[in-house]
Amino acid sequence: MKPATLKQIAEQLNISISTVSKALKDYPDVSKKTKDLVNELAKDLNYKPNAFALNLRNKESKTIGLIIPEIVHHFFSSVIKGIISQAEEKGYLVIILQSNESYELEKKQIELLMNQRVDGILISLANGTADYAHLNEVLAQDKPLVMFDKIAKLVRCSKIVIDDRKAAYLATQHLIDTGCKRIAHFRGPLLPQNSIDRFLGYKKALEDNNIPYDPSLVYLCECGEHSFEEGKANAQKLLQDHNDVDGIFINTDLVAIGAINEFKKMGIKIPEDISIVGFSNWHMSSVISPSLTTIDQPGFLMGKNAFKQLHLEITNLKNNLPIVHQEIILQTDLLKRESTKDITAKKNKLHL
Amino acid sequence: MKPATLKQIAEQLNISISTVSKALKDYPDVSKKTKDLVNELAKDLNYKPNAFALNLRNKESKTIGLIIPEIVHHFFSSVIKGIISQAEEKGYLVIILQSNESYELEKKQIELLMNQRVDGILISLANGTADYAHLNEVLAQDKPLVMFDKIAKLVRCSKIVIDDRKAAYLATQHLIDTGCKRIAHFRGPLLPQNSIDRFLGYKKALEDNNIPYDPSLVYLCECGEHSFEEGKANAQKLLQDHNDVDGIFINTDLVAIGAINEFKKMGIKIPEDISIVGFSNWHMSSVISPSLTTIDQPGFLMGKNAFKQLHLEITNLKNNLPIVHQEIILQTDLLKRESTKDITAKKNKLHL
Known part of the structure; x- marks a missing residue:
């Protein structure tokens, strides 16, 4: 069964679409009886609020982007695992792109993620990246960006590294x-x-x-x-x-x-x-x-910390709080x- | 610089928002002069069409979901690499989730991806999965679903496997x-x-x-x-x-x-x-x-084939063409x- 639309619910109950919408959002100007009817039918018809529409309203996509040089690599797959574990806890989805160590591809992927309106970007730089304009552009647009492992000292953003x-x-x-x-x-x-x-x-x-x-x-x-x-x-x-x-x-x-x-x-x-x-x-x-x-x-720990810092910056941005860039240095052992x-x-x- | 809005462009040129919108989309009822002015200013102000709004209109998110039991695993990271390589070619982004071999987590992740309105889902089942209602639900909602490697014979969808x-x-x-x-x-x-x-x-x-x-x-x-x-x-x-x-x-x-x-x-x-x-x-x-x-x-090849099949089904669905489920068996060698x-x-x- 395809998910129902507001229109279908409205038609079946012979009320307006805006009443249905208000009922579902528990607005005070809709009667309890109508709310109950709407909620029950919405459940029967498998109605689901459209995530895009919701996100468009909230100006949040609840997705973040991750650009990584190489997935088939024990260290980086551990980092991915750490990022995903934290993102899941906070209700974020992670879009993963692989730069293949190529600067050109990395640049293109940053643009893709910006167009997709992700809430923030995590990146470990490609070996080929020596120019940082694409990263500075992300920051110039007030989009949180956190680098980990392979970073650029010259870019002013948070960084998760080891010494x-x-x-x-x-x-x-x-x-x-x-x-x-x-x-x-x-x-x-x-x-x-x-x-x-x-x-x-x-x-x-x-x-x-x-x-x-x-x-x-x-x-x-x-x-x-x-x-x-x-x-x-x-x-x-x-x-x-x-x-x-x-x-x-x-x-x-x-x-x-x-x-x-x-x-x-x-x-x-x-x-x-x-x-x-x-x-x-x-x-x-x-x-x-x-x-x-x-x-x-510590790959897994680096991934966890990278997401935590990005999430902090996304939250601060949403609440109009200042963003303080951090350089977090993780412990390494011999x-x-x-x-x-x-x-x-x-x-x-x-x-x- | 934050990306500009249609409103800003309209105000600066002293024209209506709908004229700006039409000009950007090259509508015939807007003069060439206005179009040139709008396009030039849009470029200067770093205007970018909102991907969410665009996708909402097109009913496409240009993202797909991938659920995989374990990322830190050579075979699965090769599969991910194959999927991403193909998705990039076709302009799709991939949201990756890890089920940790847990049926409960897998079920929750299917719901997350459905709420996110991904265009399709690729999945390799968790070892713990013996009930398939969550997968049949995806198919019942006409959302393309392709299984690979760890599949359920009883679920009627396309499958990419080896023998x-x-x-x-x-x-x-x-x-x-x-x-x-x-x-x-x-x-x-x-x-x-x-x-x-x-x-x-x-x-x-x-x-x-x-x-x-x-x-x-x-x-x-x-x-x-x-x-x-x-x-x-x-x-x-x-x-x-x-x-x-x-x-x-x-x-x-x-x-x-x-x-x-x-x-x-x-x-x-x-x-x-x-x-x-x-x-x-x-x-x-x-x-x-x-x-x-x-x-x-062949992990990389399996990933490539899984995306290709999913993309075919997404495209057919969009064009109101029938979806024919395939079982693709890849060659293995000793x-x-x-x-x-x-x-x-x-x-x-x-x-x-």
């Missing part, structure tokens, strides 16, 4: 603490802030420990869908270029797992010959052999596993 | 062909059709090869977020219960990888002692050691890798 520099410092320091002296870095692409910050954290840790920085030890990765293969290729290149590397800090777990795979094939022992620290704590990292020491990147040396165990042995 | 029974038969037959005589099955949960069909395919292959079916060789899995641990636990149980099993067909790759991990720890050689075939072709399956023989489940014996290699050796 990538600090986390990378922690990872590199752990390699140094466990005896590594010649440490390589497989870094992410050139543009996104998080891959720059991880590189800077690596560099700073070397400096603070008086280990000279050697640019020939830094290898680039796209970190896209061929991450595993990139890890393998970089592992090969590294062995060709250098025979003295004893530790690597790697931008993302999947690249690290590719590298471990290649090293194992070539007879390199991990962590004895080369120690490895990854980044993200993908669920496979704990189950491969050797299990991967890595930085835990998870010590088998791919780095366990010096506490060694120390204990020496003490026996 | 799970045939694929499972293929997997089991491969174990038999490579010399396995006592074959276990780690099956999925009891309810969803695809896990029933895979079990039936396994059983039929045994029968056709005169291998007696032994229910004690069938182990249940939830196949949710603890799949890896379930694979480990089932591997342990299997070794306690039986000492003669030489092959296992496992419902999903992640469970299979957990089992392989556990067998390796216990000194069981794969494929020499026990051969294993998985299901889904998760990208890690090709890179673990030994690499996993598995059934390739990918032979290291976790099953390579008998062609053996044969070749004998021939030398």
Whole structure:
């Protein structure tokens, strides 16, 4: 049965459409008897108020837009899950678009979401995005926008991030603490802030420990869908270029797992010959052999926080309250596993 | 700058709102001069037609709803990617909801999407769904609905599936062909059709090869977020219960990888002692050691096909054309890798 219209109800009861409408909204100038008749028939006829019409009146769509570089990625799918869980709690629906790391597509998608009149936008930037006019345009139109993970420092909006520099410092320091002296870095692409910050954290840790920085030890990765293969290729290149590397800090777990795979094939022992620290704590990292020491990147929590901040801004805007942009930095931890040396165990042995 | 309204344009040009509206829509009864003035000012003032108002008029929302049991899952995120890629091509936005395998949540989400007046709904059922009234209600309201992967045979709508029974038969037959005589099955949960069909395919292959079916060789899995641990636990149980099993067909790759991990720890050689075939072709399956023989489940293609069918039905409905429900069965392949014996290699050796 198709949902009934106000007109059908009015015709069947032989009253005006506006009386039906008022009755359904419980207006005081309609009698209780009419209200009861209207409500009963509306239920029988499966009448549903039109969400578009309602939203048009309320100037709310109760939908938000989410632009994400890549869905088939453990970290981002965890973020999506966090966003959806919170949105559902607050009665919002989430429209999800994938930029495929393309600036052009991202720009188009922002326009699509603006035309759709979403109440706000959540975005993690494409690797290709270096111009921010499309984002500033959203803000100029007073539409709440919250960035997470891959952000642009120059855009003035709320941001949910981790301290990538600090986390990378922690990872590199752990390699140094466990005896590594010649440490390589497989870094992410050139543009996104998080891959720059991880590189800077690596560099700073070397400096603070008086280990000279050697640019020939830094290898680039796209970190896209061929991450595993990139890890393998970089592992090969590294062995060709250098025979003295004893530790690597790697931008993302999947690249690290590719590298471990290649090293194992070539007879390199991990962590004895080369120690490895990854980044993200993908669920496979704990189950491969050797299990991967890595930085835990809290995707689900990041998604939850991103939605919460956006919702706060949407609500403030509706109530004519000022919007205060927040930069929320989430906690990250180093998870010590088998791919780095366990010096506490060694120390204990020496003490026996 | 906030987007301008028709009223602002009308006031600035000192003409009526309806003239502005007509000018923007290129009506013949407005002069070219007025049209040019209106269009120029609309551009300057960043006027955008209200998508809600437009959609209300067209009775289209240009959005579709997607309900999926779990986002953080390689197969389902591939499906989402396929759906979004097609939807974008046709100018549709996709609202994504996650049922967490819960029937109650799924029912609520169907209602949410209906209230939002999406143009159609794509769904892969929750494991807990055994009652289909909420889905029949969607169809009764003439709203296009397409099911994929986890479907209900009893609901009369289009379905995009693979032939799970045939694929499972293929997997089991491969174990038999490579010399396995006592074959276990780690099956999925009891309810969803695809896990029933895979079990039936396994059983039929045994029968056709005169291998007696032994229910004690069938182990249940939830196949949710603890799949890896379930694979480990089932591997342990299997070794306690039986000492003669030489092959296992496992419902999903992640469970299979957990089992392989556990067998390796216990000194069981794969494929020499026990051969294993998985299901889904998760990208890690090709890179673990030994690499996993598995059934390739085409997620991206399934997503593309699901959207295409839904779009066809939406378009037919709009044009008052009849809707013909389709059951599209996608091709699956067995990918032979290291976790099953390579008998062609053996044969070749004998021939030398």
